[in-house]
Amino acid sequence: MNMQTGMKLSVAETALCEAYDHAIGELPGDGAVLAARDVLISDFKDAGLPTRRVEAWHYTDLKALLRAVPAFDPAASAAKVGPLVEGATVLSVVNGVADSRASAEGVTLRTFADALADGTAAEGLTARDSDDTIGRINGAFVRDGFVLDFPAGTELEAPLEIQAIQNAGQTHTRFPATFGANTKATVIERYLAVSDNAALVTSVSDISLADGAEITWIIFQGQGLADTHLGQIRITLGTDAKLRLYVINAGGKLVRQEIHVVVAGEGSDLILRGINLLGGETHNDVTFTVGHNVPNTTSTEVIRNVIFDRARGVFQGQIRVAPDAQKTDAKMSCNTLLLSDEADFSAKPELEIFADDVQCGHGATVIDIDHVQLFYLMARGIPENKARAMLVNAFVAEIVEELEDEPLVEALEGVIAAWLEKHA
C-alpha cells in the first residue's frame, strides 16, 4: 500500500532520487545488491524524508531541516591526517572511497566495495523498520567502507582508527565489524571534513561482539559547518561481552547519530557515553535504543551536552526490558550545560519494562555554570573567561577520564579543548 502517492517531493527528496538515477550505474554490486538498493530507494520515494509527525523523528524534522543535498562530487579530494592517538593503525577512507591496500595486523580486512561487488553485502542492505531513513538512504547509495573481522582471541595493542575524511559532495559508507570470542580492541571511527563545502555523509556500522569480547568503540564526528551527517551503529552483544561505546559529536550542521543495541547474551555490559559539543546553528540528534532481551545484563548511559549560540540538541533514549530479562540493571542520564539563552535541548527518555525484577532509571538535568565553582577558580587568579572554559571542559572531561587509557584520554581531551577554545 502506498499512502504517499502524489506526495510532492521536497528539493532534497528530489535531489536524492535523481542522484540515485545518476549514480546507480557506477555503484558497486549487481544482482541481489542492486535489487536491495532498488527496494530501499523505492521505499524512500514512497515515504519521503520523515517529518515531526513520525515519532522517531519528532525532534528532528528531517524534511524541514534538510533543505538541499549536494550532488556527488567525484573530483573532491582530501589528504588523510595523522591518527587521533599516536601509534594507531589507520584505515583510511577518503571522500567515501576506502584504501584498498589498507591492512591491520590481527584483523581480517576487506573493503565494503568488494563485499558489494561479490554480493555478500546484500544481506545487510535493509532498513531496520519503516522509519529507518538513515538505513534506506545509506543502503541505496553505499559505495565503500571496510568489513572488519576480528578472529576469536585477538587482542589489539594499538587502537584501530577508521578515518573517514571528506571534502564535498556525498559519501555513503559502511563499517561492519565482527568481534570473535574474547577479543580485546579499541576502534575509533573518526569523521572529519577538510573544508566548509556542504557535504552529505551517511554511515552505518553493524557490530557484533561474541562471548567475552571486551571492546572500546569511539565515534568521533567532526564534520564541517555546512555538513549533514547521518550515522547509525547497530550492535549485538553476546554472553559476558563488554562494550564501551563513546559517541562524540563536535561538528556538522545537521547531525543524527543513531545507536541501536540488542543485548542478547547473559552477563553482558554496555557502557554508552555521549559528548555533544554544539555551537552556531547546529542541530544535533543522538537517538539511542537498547533492548535487554536476556536476564542478568547491565547498561549505563551518560550523555553530556554543551550548547552555545543558537544550537539545538536532541537526545532520545529508549530502554526496553523483555519479559524474561530479569535482573536487568539499566541507568540512563542526560546532563546539559546550556550556555546561551537561544540554545535549546530536548531530552526524551523512554522506559519499556516488561520484567518485574529489574533496576532501571533515567534522569535529565539542564544546568548553567556553577557560580560557586566559578568564584573559587577566579579567587585563585584565573580570569573569568578562562575559568568558565575550565568548568565547561570539566563537565565533559569527567566522562572522558572514565576511559582510563592515558593516550586516548589525552587525545580526546585535546580535541575537546580545541573545540571549546574555538567556540567559548
Next chain:
Amino acid sequence: MLEIKNLHARIAEDGTEIIRGLNLTVKAGEVAAIMGPNGSGKSTLSYILAGREDYEVTEGEILYNGESILELDPSERAAKGIFLAFQYPVEIPGVATMQFLKVAMNEQRKARGEAELTTPDFMRRVKESAAELKIAPEMLRRPLNVGFSGGEKKRAEILQMSLLEPKLCILDETDSGLDIDALKIVADGVNALRSPDRAVVVITHYQRLLDYIVPDTVHVLYKGQVIKSGDKTLAHELEANGYADIIDAAA
C-alpha cells in the same frame, strides 16, 4: 595594607544587611585575628574581601595598599595578592588539581607581567610545598578537592596559598574540622609565610588556632561591626568569659 572604612554590605539576592559600618586596619607584617559569635558577619567579610558577587557593598570603602578594590573582580584581586583560604573549599570534578595549580600560578604571573613557570620549575615548587604540608602525591592526582577529607581540603588551601605567595592572606575558619595534628601542620604552613611585607587575617571561632598562629591584634565582630579590638590577651579573655560581657559593654 588593608583599610576597611565604614563598610556596609548586604546579600544581593534579598537585601539583608550583614556588614553594618565596619572599620578595620591591618598593617603589613601583622597577623590580625577576627573573632565573633555565629552570624556576626565573619565569613561574609571574607567573601566581600575576595570579591564574591553574592554580596553588595552599599557604603564605605575597602582600600588595599591605598587603592580601592571594590571595582575589581575576584581574579584581579587575587592577581594583586589577595588570597582567601575557604572555610568550605569547593569540589570541582573534572579539573585536575595539578592543572588547576599551574593555571592559577601562571595566570597570576601573566597578570603581573611576569614570565610563566616552566613545567620542571612548577613541579619542583609543588613537590616542596606539598611535602612540607604532608600532602601525599596521590592527593594531587585527584580532581580538585574531590574525595578529599575535611583536613585534606584545608591543607590543600594552605598549599595553594604557599604556592601563590599572596600579600594579604585571609583564613576563613581554617581550623574547623581539623584534628590537633592537622591543625599544627596548617599553622606551621601559615607561620612559614609570615613576613614583614605580608599580612594575615585569621577568622576563627575559637582561641585554639591562635595558640599556634599567634596574632598581633584581635578584633571582635558582632552584628557586622568591630566592637572591640585588642592584643592577643583579648582572645584569651574571650575564651574564658565568652562574648556576652563585651557585647553588653558595647551596647
